[in-house]
Amino acid sequence: MKYLGKSRISPGLAIAWLMATGVAMAGPAVPPWSLLPQPATLSPAGTGATEIARGAVVAVRGADRQQVQSIAERLVQRVADTNGLHLQLATASTARAAITFEVNPRADVADDAGYRITVNDTGVLVTARTPRGAFYGSVTLWQLLTPPGWTRGTPVEVAHGVIDDHPRFAWRALLLDSGRHYQSVAQIKQLIDWMSLNKLNVLLWHLTEDQGWRLEIPKYPELTKIGTCRKSVGLDSELTGSADLPYCGFYTQADVRDIVRYAAERYVDLVPEIDLPGHSQAAIAAYPWLGVTGQRPSVWTDWGVSPWLLKPDEKTLQFVDDVLDDVMRLFPSRYVSIGGDEADKQQWNASPEVQARMRALGLANADQLQGWFTNQVAAHLIQHGRTPVGWDDELVAGAKLPASEVVMSWHGDDNERVALTAIRQGHDVVMTPQESLYFDHYQSDLPDEWQGPPPAATLQQAYDTAVIPNGASATEARRVIGVQAGLWTEQMPTFAHDQHAVFPRIAALSELGWSPVGAHDWNGFLHRMPAELARYRALGIDYADSAFAPVFQVTAAANGAFRVELSNQTGFGTIRYTTDGSNPDKQSPSYAGPFTLPGNATVHAATFAPDGFELAAARTQVLDETTLLSRDSNVLPTCSKQPASRLEGSRPAQGSKPVYAVDIGNACWLWPQAPLDGVKHVAITAERIAWRFGDESKDAVVRRKTSTAGDFEIHLDTCSGPLLARLPLESAAQAKGQIRLDAKLAAPVGAGVRNLCVFATGDPRDGQWALARMTFSK
Incomplete structure (x- = not known):
């Protein structure tokens, strides 16, 4: 058949297979399966490859045909958009196909989210027990069709062998903060698309903040009449066009249903977060009776931790129940997050009414009062068949959380002590340490690095995140249900900044959440990154190249000359440079060690992968009389x-x-x-x-x-x-x-x-x- 090439042995294929499976070999051979996240099991045939060319037929067989047909259709569109290779969907189940999806509930596949890909002389077969598994198989297949160095529109050789795969963790998440800065419905859908291609399956959607309430609740219209807008202080005025125009934005219930449906088609679960009792200044601005003082604050224009907490009384709890009832109608997720982080207790401690309530409840301090409040809210969710989720702050303070609550542990210091405490109290835990998985943190100390809070969270720090707390037994480790990165948006006003912050660190998160622990290999990850970055580029993702960008170290040399040293954060790739004013390409001289140049020179340097892919765009260093001064x-x-x-x-x-x-x-x-x-x-x-x-x-x-x-x-x-x-x-x-x-x-x-x-x-x-x-x- 024209589109289905015969088995062949390509030179060096055996060496490449060994690299793909992590066996050390000399030489720079590129594995034919450059996959990310790394699958659970790779079984290369060692010889042979099947060619997929323009017009190759994609067929669907077995159960859940309609859902799997949609998955196949999206694969065909994705391959066309990124690789320029136009595949053809079969019009009849009996058609001979180059690529076949088969869903069989009794298939010998490890997990409902698992799949098997078999590549041999008869073509490519994706087998799964469920449509979810077929979807993840389609993601891996897309990667097989966008191998290192692919040329747009040309046939792709897929090496023979078997891939058996399933996820390590059930919760593979990204948190999106829409409270500080608002993203459009279209932008959130795009982010969900890109998440799903990294095999993430949870978007924790942070919808309420001191700086803005973003969710329409019809029973409480002031939340989105007053609570959604703040004054345009500082650079917010550049987003609104004027300091006189407020910064606003919220999601209607129709918006939410649309996003939830879109995410479900991509096997992403939207978990809503209604943060309380802290991070509630916008709600109190809308309804002052929700607060302790009775006064109406403005919607906050600062960043950080606001002292405005919800009043812990029955009227407030009724408000929270009403809001959560709407949330549960909109979000079918088993999980609902009720936050609980960074609750500054100064207003509670200063209020005679709150102190009297605390004494009446027999509680010793405000932390115990927050625990009581959280238990009331959690009980309402549990009564309706949902599982509450919250942050680990109360555990840090020494208080307890509701027994059924899933704990998101962001205090990663001290060898994940807080996460271990949560596990030993019987909680399921999601690991989201701020030190390495808060993607709002900047990624390098480069002069052109984007804004963000300290300290830097590099690509390698993200990849090397400890997902099992130090000291946890094998039984205790099973309480860790997943990993999550945080995209907090105080200093991230645009979707372009969101992309820069998430990508490529999402690749590290993906491998943490999906791949087996034995596959964890920083060097192997780096060798698979060029193909992944090429996919990001084809998808139109504005990713950060900070991990590979050249860094200049300039010192004085003799007779007014300069000594130039080049490096990058990862030590991966070949740095190439020019001194004639042109941008480097893959033919430019490679950096082999420090060199000396006279004054009044300009060095341009960029980083390239072994196959010539540009890993990092050119950076420039001017050498003149001001350089060292x-x-x-x-x-x-x-x-x-x-x-x-x-x-x-x-x-x-x-x-x-x-x-x-x-x-x-x-x-x-x-x-x-x-x-x-x-x-x-x-x-x-x-x-x-x-x-x-x-x-x-x-x-x-x-x-x-x-x-x-x-x-x-x-x-x-x-x-x-x-x-x-x-x-x-x-x-x-x-x-x-x-x-x-x-x-x-x-x-x-x-x-x-x-x-x-x-x-x-x-x-x-x-x-x-x-x-x-x-x-x-x-």
């Missing part, structure tokens, strides 16, 4: 020695938005060993960012001002050492966007290098100064 804030340590946040600045008239490294509440940076021989002048570029950092206020460092508007000061040796320069801010205090300050140095510096401290005076809560760049000149 300039520093961006992203390479300067903070004075507190704490990792900096990366904060986004205002959109300039041209170019991309700046991103600054800032210790929030402490506008102070260090420049160790600054080369100051003969310098006489300094220039600083900086920007004042609106303060909206909530509970960070308590740690703000206020420095004495010598003028009304304050200054930037540069000191030698220490932050209280000799003053090197003072740059007044009078002319810049009301400026929008970046400003430039210039000054002569206050005193001769002398020869050699000195440690420097640079800081902004005044109160950062009046506007957080961010340093862009500091440059000395002679």
Whole structure:
């Protein structure tokens, strides 16, 4: 048949099979099955391959024909969209096919979500017990049809063998925070599509926040009349178009039904999160009687932890029951999350009414009161056949959660102690440690890394997440039902930023959740990433290349020249560079070690996979008289020695938005060993960012001002050492966007290098100064 090639032996195929199954072999051969997540069992034939070409027929047999037909149709469309290979759906069950899907409830497959792919002379057969298994088989088949180095529209050879596969964990999740920043229905559907292609099956949808209530509840219309909108403070005004236009957005019940249906077709379970009793300021803004003080707050414009908690009384509990009744009508999921995290108890502790209620209930403290409140809410869900889900905060505080509650453990420090406590109290646990699986955290210290909170959560840190708490027995380990990444959106205002944050770290999450523990292999994962990144690119995903991007280390060499050293975060791929102004390609010189260039040169460097795929776009380093006399804030340590946040600045008239490294509440940076021989002048570029950092206020460092508007000061040796320069801010205090300050140095510096401290005076809560760049000149 034209579209179904005969068995053949390709050179080097046996070596490639061994690489695919993790056996070490010399040489750079690429495995024919570059699959992610790594399947449970790979059984290569060792020889032979079947060709799938344009017009190849895809057929469906067995049970659940209508559902499986839809799966096959989406596979055909996906292959056409990404690979340009146009397959053909069979019009009759008797048609001879190159690819066949067969669902048989009695099939010898390990799991309802499992499948088997058999590739031999007769074609490709995907066998499953259920349509869900057939869907995951279709994802793997799509990957087989987009192998490393595929050429769009050309036939694909699929190597012979058998793949038996099923998931390790039942809960493979991404949390999407729509409370801080709103995503459109179309964007959420796109994210669900992409999740499903990474074999994730849970979208935990965070729908209520201090900064916005996003779910329509007809019985309480003020939730979406008042609670969904906040003032456009700071960069929100760039999203609305004006500081006078509020930032709004919510999902109608029709929207939710549409998204739930769409997700179900892709075997993704939407688990709603209605966070309480904290993260509720928007609800209290809509209905002040829900709060403790009786006052109406605004919908919060800050980030962080708000002190506005729901009042723990019967009227509030009736409100919560009413909301959850609507939630249960909209979401068929077995699970409903009721949050429970970051409940600041200061209003409860200050309220005589709440304290009296606590005593009447025989409770010793506010943490126990939260436990009582949570039990009331959980009981309502359990009564209706649902399983409550919540965060581990109460366990951190020493209190208990309802026995049936699934615990999402985000306090990953101290060897996952909190998760182990939850397990030993009898809870099922989802591992979501903030240190490695909070995808809002930035991914590198690159100058062009996007904004996000610290510390960095790299691709390797995500991949090496401990999914079983240290010290758990084999029996206790079975209480871990899955893993979850968090996409918290305080500093993620756009869907482009969401994509940058999620991809490619979602590949690491996918393998954590799906693949058996014995398949965990960082080096093997890296070798499978080029094909996966090529798929992302074909899908139109704007992923981050931070893990592979070239990093420049420049030092002085003899006679005014520069020594250039190149590296990247993972150590994977070949860095290629140019010095003639052109962008590198796969023919450009490869980096073999440090090299020396004269001044007034420009180096462009990019990273390539063994097959020539560009892993990271070109980065640039200019070498001139300012190179060693300039520093961006992203390479300067903070004075507190704490990792900096990366904060986004205002959109300039041209170019991309700046991103600054800032210790929030402490506008102070260090420049160790600054080369100051003969310098006489300094220039600083900086920007004042609106303060909206909530509970960070308590740690703000206020420095004495010598003028009304304050200054930037540069000191030698220490932050209280000799003053090197003072740059007044009078002319810049009301400026929008970046400003430039210039000054002569206050005193001769002398020869050699000195440690420097640079800081902004005044109160950062009046506007957080961010340093862009500091440059000395002679």
